[in-house]
Amino acid sequence: xxxxxxxxxxxxxxxxxxxxxxxxxxxxxxxxxxxxxxxxxxxxxxxxxxxxxxxxxxxxxxxxxxxxxxxxxxxxxxxxxxxxxxxxxxxxxxxxxxxxxxxxxxxxxxxxxxxxxxxxxxxxxxxxxxxxxxxxxxxxxxxxxxxxxxxxxxxxxxxxxxxxxxxxxxxxxxxxxxx
Numbered sequence: 437x438x439x440x441x442x443x444x445x446x447x448x449x450x451x452x453x454x455x456x457x458x459x460x461x462x463x464x465x466x467x468x469x470x471x472x473x474x475x476x477x478x479x480x481x482x483x484x485x486x487x488x489x490x491x492x493x494x495x496x497x498x499x500x501x502x503x504x505x506x507x508x509x510x511x512x513x514x515x516x517x518x519x520x521x522x523x524x525x526x527x528x529x530x531x532x533x534x535x536x537x538x539x540x541x542x543x544x545x546x547x548x549x550x551x552x553x554x555x556x557x558x559x560x561x562x563x564x565x566x567x568x569x570x571x572x573x574x575x576x577x578x579x580x581x582x583x584x585x586x587x588x589x590x591x592x593x594x595x596x597x598x599x600x601x602x603x604x605x606x607x608x609x610x611x612x613x614x615x
Contacts, residue, residue: 540614548594566612
């Protein structure tokens, strides 16, 4: 066996398993700054599939989430998460957060119009029509309403207590399924 460049020692360490009697080995290399052990782990101590969450089992790197795949594009294949856990971004039409289970929330701040309905195009489309919430900031009694919601946007209005359209600062939130 050839040693890796800069390796001080390398080679297999072999033993026989006390429980099974099978021969086992570990490959080892050592440099000035690194000890590398190549140890095959299999059997009941390791996850058997992606949905295996048995306590005490070691997580396979291809089944788990960590710093490298926690944030990023979220996706699914056959109702199983295949991308990151959390996706978020800001666009000209608001901010959105999407989770691996398909839950999606879009947020936007805008002013209503005193002349006609205002509209909001969601920063990303929903699978169906989302639930909507509008809050208003005003020192006077005011309220907001929405209509014509679709998976891609909604119309909204600001009103005074006499029923007339008014300009209001509105915070909008849409929540539903992204996939």
